[in-house]
Amino acid sequence: MVADNRSAVRKVLIITLLLNLFVMTLKAVLGSWTGSLSLLADALHSVTDSANNILGLIASRFSSPQPDRDHPYGHQKFEGVGALGIAAFLGIACFEILQGAIERILSGGKPVIISPSELWLLLIVLGINIFVTFYERHVGQQVGSPILIADAQHTMSDVWVTIAVLAGLIGVWQGQIFNLPQLQWLDIVLSFPVALLVFRSGWNVIKENLPWLVDEMAIAPEAIHGIVTQVPGVINCHEIASRGVVGRQVFIEMHLIVDAIDVETAHQITEEVENLLEERFSPVRILIHIEPPAYQSDQITYETESKSR
Incomplete structure (x- = not known):
């Protein structure tokens, strides 16, 4: 009989939801203060992190492995559906990031102003994202939960996004110090690889869960x-x-x-x-x-x- 791991999954999702909400708020506030497009895009990406946690809680609620009269094969495919929902959120985030970067290139905007204290806050955000990624992946592999593994994959993309954004903002900060306004373009240029990383994460989630949902052969x-x-x-x-x-x-x-x-x-x-x-x-x-x-x-x-x- 399949073990019911839903209580462990819900506990992890609630913890990561609270952390993701904190990260999302901090990124949004810093993005507004500094006028950074890449940081605001990263905050949008973090919105999907929180939405994924909520989606995972809903999917976990209905994904009991135990069969019943209406579902004689169990309910585990609800988790696979939830994982595909995560992929959909990633696709939306990718589109929003690209759209914002193109609009900034065409219409311009206010210069980004960043300070060392704000960069240190972004390092804290990065540390939280790394913790969430490894925590979710560890528990997901331990209890065999696709929703946690998929969400950890998503959060890992957020780690790379934050690293890219942080690198760009450090460059912008150096441009302020040495009077190099050309470095302002780093904030826009780095928005594109951010979008590609988001898209790759969504594609990986689809590849891992779609064969299960369409009843692909499990054993030769x-x-x-x-x-x-x-x-x-x-x-x-x-x-x-x-x-x-x-x-x-x-x-x-x-x-x-x-x-x-x-x-x-x-x-x-x-x-x-x-x-x-x-x-x-x-x-x-x-x-x-x-x-x-x-x-x-x-x-x-x-x-x-x-x-x-």
């Missing part, structure tokens, strides 16, 4: 066939299908040809098959269709689209 049928045919009494297995994520939850279906003269013997063979697969791919739910010894099939998996035509 050849691997399942090789394990199952080791069990005494198994003649062959075919029509093998699997979905889910190994280590999180896997569903396996197959037709099993057994050397059995009665139902009880066939049942014992299938029990051994299930135990072996459970030991290898736990947690796993297995559906086996029994067939008599005389049945023959060389097809261990479903035919490909090209063969079936």
